[in-house]
Each structure stands twice: as structure tokens, then as C-alpha cells.
Amino acid sequence: MRVWLLVLSVAVILAGCGRIQPVEREQVVIGQGLSVQGSRVWNQFPTGTLGADAAWTQDGLPLDHVLFIAGRPDGEPLFERSRSRRSLQFRSNMTATEIAELWGTELALGERQQIEVGAPEPKVFAGHSGFHFGYSYATEAGLVFDGSATGAVVAGRLYLIAFSGTRAHHYPAHWPAAQHLIRSAQVLVDR
Amino acid sequence: MRGLALVILLLMLAGCSAGLPPLPPQTRPDMQSDEAGFWQLAEKAETALRRAPTLIRDPDLNRYVRDVACKVAGPYCPDIRVYLVRAPGLNAGMQANGAMLIQSGLLLRLRDEAQLAAIIGHELGHYVERHLADKAWRARVGSDILAWVTVLGQGVSLREPNAAAALLAELQLRAFSRGQEQAADAFGLQRMAAAGYAPIAAVEIWQSAAVELGDRRASVVNRLLATHPAPAARRDGLLEEIAALPVQPEARSYVRYQAALAPHRAAFLADEVRLRLPTETLRLFQQLEEQHGLDADLAFYRGEVHRLRGWQDDQHLALRSYAEALRLPQSPAAAHRSIGLISRAQGDWQRARAAFVRYLISEPDAPDAAMVRAYIAGMTGS
Numbered sequence: 001m002r003v004w005l006l007v008l009s010v011a012v013i014l015a016g017c018g019r020i021q022p023v024e025r026e027q028v029v030i031g032q033g034l035s036v037q038g039s040r041v042w043n044q045f046p047t048g049t050l051g052a053d054a055a056w057t058q059d060g061l062p063l064d065h066v067l068f069i070a071g072r073p074d075g076e077p078l079f080e081r082s083r084s085r086r087s088l089q090f091r092s093n094m095t096a097t098e099i100a101e102l103w104g105t106e107l108a109l110g111e112r113q114q115i116e117v118g119a120p121e122p123k124v125f126a127g128h129s130g131f132h133f134g135y136s137y138a139t140e141a142g143l144v145f146d147g148s149a150t151g152a153v154v155a156g157r158l159y160l161i162a163f164s165g166t167r168a169h170h171y172p173a174h175w176p177a178a179q180h181l182i183r184s185a186q187v188l189v190d191r
Numbered sequence: 192m193r194g195l196a197l198v199i200l201l202l203m204l205a206g207c208s209a210g211l212p213p214l215p216p217q218t219r220p221d222m223q224s225d226e227a228g229f230w231q232l233a234e235k236a237e238t239a240l241r242r243a244p245t246l247i248r249d250p251d252l253n254r255y256v257r258d259v260a261c262k263v264a265g266p267y268c269p270d271i272r273v274y275l276v277r278a279p280g281l282n283a284g285m286q287a288n289g290a291m292l293i294q295s296g297l298l299l300r301l302r303d304e305a306q307l308a309a310i311i312g313h314e315l316g317h318y319v320e321r322h323l324a325d326k327a328w329r330a331r332v333g334s335d336i337l338a339w340v341t342v343l344g345q346g347v348s349l350r351e352p353n354a355a356a357a358l359l360a361e362l363q364l365r366a367f368s369r370g371q372e373q374a375a376d377a378f379g380l381q382r383m384a385a386a387g388y389a390p391i392a393a394v395e396i397w398q399s400a401a402v403e404l405g406d407r408r409a410s411v412v413n414r415l416l417a418t419h420p421a422p423a424a425r426r427d428g429l430l431e432e433i434a435a436l437p438v439q440p441e442a443r444s445y446v447r448y449q450a451a452l453a454p455h456r457a458a459f460l461a462d463e464v465r466l467r468l469p470t471e472t473l474r475l476f477q478q479l480e481e482q483h484g485l486d487a488d489l490a491f492y493r494g495e496v497h498r499l500r501g502w503q504d505d506q507h508l509a510l511r512s513y514a515e516a517l518r519l520p521q522s523p524a525a526a527h528r529s530i531g532l533i534s535r536a537q538g539d540w541q542r543a544r545a546a547f548v549r550y551l552i553s554e555p556d557a558p559d560a561a562m563v564r565a566y567i568a569g570m571t572g573s
Contacts, residue, residue, distance in 0.1 A: 088467065095535065097532060
């Protein structure tokens with residue numbers, strides 16, 4: 001069984017156990033360092049789902065998801081599954097170009113195909129000089145996804161919000177809500 | 192006594208064989224047969240494959256591969272469809288109904304048209320010899336063995352009846368798989384020789400695979416090898432088959448193959464780099480250099496492997512590769528950007544700024560130009 005399918009299956013099983021929590025339209029702190037506020041109710045999966053610090057969805061993880069990386073320190077991988085691979089560790093001196101490359105590799109390791117990672121552009125994130133890049137991929141079932149990652153390295157730690165959704169419906173449908181999350185982001189290390 | 196009966200039953204089941212004769216050209220299996228069911232499944236898979244976003248749709252490359260396939264297939268030409276799929280790694284496959292899949296990573300690794308003909312001939316062999324239907328049938332027999340033993344094995348004198356049955360079933364499936372591979376090899380060699388291609392090309396594919404993999408039998412990118420005999424055994428078997436061929440043609444068509452691949456080669460190299468399997472990828476790139484010489488794209492992507500690995504000497508090796516790339520014709524501007532990234536990481540901001548500026552001069556409209564300008568602006572301390 002493909003690892004990615006297994007991860008999704010586990011997520012579905014967890015969903016059946018009632019561990020999905022609604023996230024109301026209020027300020028929420030992800031992990032230890034990233035605060036966001038939604039414009040609508042999101043569905044939150046348990047910490048660690050898909051290897052991220054938090055995974056939220058509107059219509060189900062296989063169709064759309066927001067992944068949060070909330071303060072990844074130097075020497076840690078973006079996703080837990082890559083812990084044993086030194087070349088996949090985040091480095092605090094990485095540029096946006098290198099973070100986008102790392103993201104592309106993580107997609108490839110997640111059994112994604114036809115991966116395209118766009119060029120990063122400067123973007124202010126949580127009040128800090130950050131970056132934004134788009135990406136797309138296809139699943140083994142042939143479903144095409146578009147995605148968008150926005151983040152910044154603050155005090156040596158990576159903060160990033162990535163939204164992925166099916167090109168046919170979920171990305172365009174939920175991108176405004178995902179953008180609202182990105183615009184609301186605050187890095188708590190500032191406080 | 193019950194244990195003996197059990198063993199006899201296992202051996203009887205293991206000795207069963209579908210024994211399907213080769214499929215004649217332009218023939219479908221009997222609609223009442225199990226094989227027809229496998230064909231229907233394959234047709235469904237093929238319908239999905241036609242819509243797959245990973246399909247390489249370049250008409251020139253598809254036409255070229257289809258022409259080679261028809262040359263090798265001869266009377267079976269109308270029976271097979273070749274699908275090229277964008278994915279790194281060494282893989283190809285055949286469905287029961289004649290739908291053949293070739294992964295872009297395999298195209299990158301092949302040296303010439305004769306090697307492509309070897310792959311097509313081998314996969315065609317699986318189709319003509321009806322191995323997919325036979326394999327599916329045998330998988331069912333293997334399951335039957337396990338089911339029977341689960342029932343009959345309760346309380347018999349064999350110490351671990353279920354484990355023994357599982358082993359027998361697995362060995363049966365593996366043995367047939369090995370036999371099928373050899374049969375497909377033999378068929379493929381005959382077809383490629385009949386089409387005028389040098390049969391030794393088939394041996395070279397497995398020699399290259401053995402070098403690339405080193406001690407690793409199979410990896411995430413080389414699934415073909417995970418289900419096939421070890422490359423060394425494969426090579427020896429092929430050499431025996433070649434010695435027995437009545438003709439030894441010599442056509443290779445190196446230039447034509449590389450010309451067909453050229454528009455896609457840089458993208459296929461980038462796909463390999465993205466997997467971050469540096470040891471295998473560097474071996475692969477070394478082989479490509481030995482086969483074709485060093486070009487700017489190969490030098491650049493070799494540098495990228497070193498840069499992304501980041502071991503002790505990798506930054507130095509990456510910079511050397513980028514320098515080589517920039518000395519060669521049609522060097523990618525991205526080599527300047529990569530020099531800038533390494534120099535920045537090393538704290539050599541003066542060199543980094545100079546490299547980024549050269550990148551922007553070479554690619555003023557680069558999609559990441561604003562980001563690179565931000566890198567330059569951010570380096571103010573030197």
C-alpha cells in the first residue's frame with residue numbers, strides 16, 4: 001500500500017473516531033508559535049496528520065487541505081516522515097528558493113506526480129519579509145491539485161501555511177478562505 | 192497421514208498451470224475465459240491512463256516511440272499502444288490488453304534506439320506470452336493454496352503449516368515470474384534482432400542498472416528491478432540467448448534516439464534530482480557522461496545533486512560542476528543562481544551578489560527575478 005494512501009486511510013479512521021475538531025472563526029494558536037484566524041469554520045485533524053503541525057480542511061483531506069508549519073527549527077525536517085534524511089532538513093539560512101526545492105521533494109516523496117513548483121516571490125508574511133510560491137501536482141488516481149505556500153523564516157525558524165486543493169473545484173472554491181488565514185497569521189515569537 | 196495429504200495437495204496445486212499458448216496477432220481472448228476478465232480490467236486501467244496528467248503528450252516523441260514499437264512488434268503492431276509517462280526512475284510495464292507504459296526516467300537512461308527496442312521487445316513478450324493473465328491466474332491459485340491450508344492445516348503434524356503454505360505459494364509465484372521474465376527476454380531479443388537492432392543493447396540496459404544501483408537491489412525509483420531478477424543474472428541469461436540467435440544485426444540509431452529525447456532531457460534530469468537519492472543519481476549521471484560526454488545540462492544538474500545533498504565537500508563539487516556547465520555551450524542561467532545560493536550560504540556575499548547579478552543579466556525576465564533581487568538587497572553586510 002502506498003505510504004500516502006496509508007496516511008490518508010489513518011486520517012479517515014481517525015475521523016471515524018471523532019477526532020476531527022471544528023475550528024471556529026476565532027484566533028487559534030498552532031503549535032507553539034503561529035496564530036491564525038479563519039473567516040469560516042475549518043475542520044482540524046489531530047496534530048501530526050500528514051506530518052505537519054496542523055492540517056485543516058473544508059471538504060476532506062483528499063480534496064483540500066491547509067498544512068501549517070509553525071516554527072520549524074534548524075536541523076528539523078518539514079515533515080516527520082523525512083526525519084531520517086539529512087538532505088531534507090530545514091536550515092535556518094535557507095533562501096526561499098531552497099525552501100521551495102525542499103517542498104517539491106516532499107511532494108515527490110508523498111507519491112505525488114507531475115510536480116511543478118513555481119518560482120518564489122517576495123511576500124510579507126506575519127509582518128516579516130517572506131515568500132510565496134505556487135505549486136501543482138497530480139495524484140496516482142489522476143486528480144490534479146493546485147497549491148500555494150506562503151511563509152517566512154523568523155528568528156531562524158520556518159513558519160509556513162500551504163493550501164492545496166483540486167484544480168477542478170476545491171482550490172478555487174476555498175482559496176479565498178485560505179488567503180484569509182495567511183493574512184491573519186502572526187508569529188508569537190514577536191510578543 | 193493428514194500432513195502427507197496436505198503436502199500432496201500443495202504440490203498438486205503448485206503443479207497446476209494455466210499453460211496459455213502465445214496469443215496470435217490481432218486476437219482477443221475468448222469472452223468466456225478468465226483472461227477476458229483481466230483484459231477488461233486492463234482496458235479500464237488504460238482508459239484512466241489516457242486521461243492521466245502525467246502522460247507525455249508531445250506528438251513528436253510519441254510518434255517516434257510508436258514507430259520503433261511497430262518496427263519491433265511486426266505483426267503485433269496493431270495490438271499494442273505505447274504510453275509515455277513523466278516520472279523519474281527505471282520502469283516500464285505491460286497490461287494484459289497490449290497497453291504498454293514507459294516511464295520517462297527509463298527513456299533518460301536508454302542510450303539509443305536499440306536499447307529502446309530491447310525494452311519494447313521485452314514488454315511485447317509479456318503480452319504475446321500472455322503473462323499478465325497467467326500471473327493473475329497464479330496469484331489466485333496462490334490464494335487458493337493459502338485458503339485450503341488454513342482449513343486443512345488445523346491440528347496436522349506439520350509444525351507451521353500456514354507458514355509452509357505461504358512460502359510455497361510465494362515461491363510458486365516468484366518462480367513463474369522469473370520464468371516469465373526469461374521468456375519475455377528471449378521473445379524480445381528475437382523481435383529486436385528481426386527488426387535489425389543489435390541485441391547486445393538489451394544486456395547493456397541491465398549492466399547500467401547494476402552500476403546505478405550498486406548494492407541496493409531496488410529503490411523507490413527503480414521498481415522494475417524490485418520485481419525482476421538481479422541485473423547480473425539477467426545479463427548472463429541474455430548473453431546465452433544472444434549467442435543462440437541466428438542473426439546478429441548491429442543497428443543502434445544513437446543520433447536519432449537522442450534527437451527525439453533532446454527537448455525533454457533537461458526536465459527528465461531535473462525529475463531525478465528532485466528525488467534526492469544522491470548516490471544513485473550521481474552514478475546515473477556518471478553513466479550518462481560516459482555515454483554521451485558532458486553537456487551543460489548534465490554538468491548543471493550534477494551540481495544540483497551536490498548542492499542539495501550538502502555533505503562536507505558537496506558545495507565545492509557543486510561549484511566545480513556549475514563552472515563546467517558555464518564553460519559549455521547552452522549553459523543554463525540557473526547555474527549562476529545556484530552559485531549565488533552556495534556563496535550566500537558560505538557567507539561569501541560578494542561572490543553571491545555577483546552570481547545573482549549575472550543570473551539576472553542572463554534571465555532578466557526570470558519568474559524569480561524579484562526574489563533574487565531581494566536576496567541581493569538582503570546581503571548588505573560585506
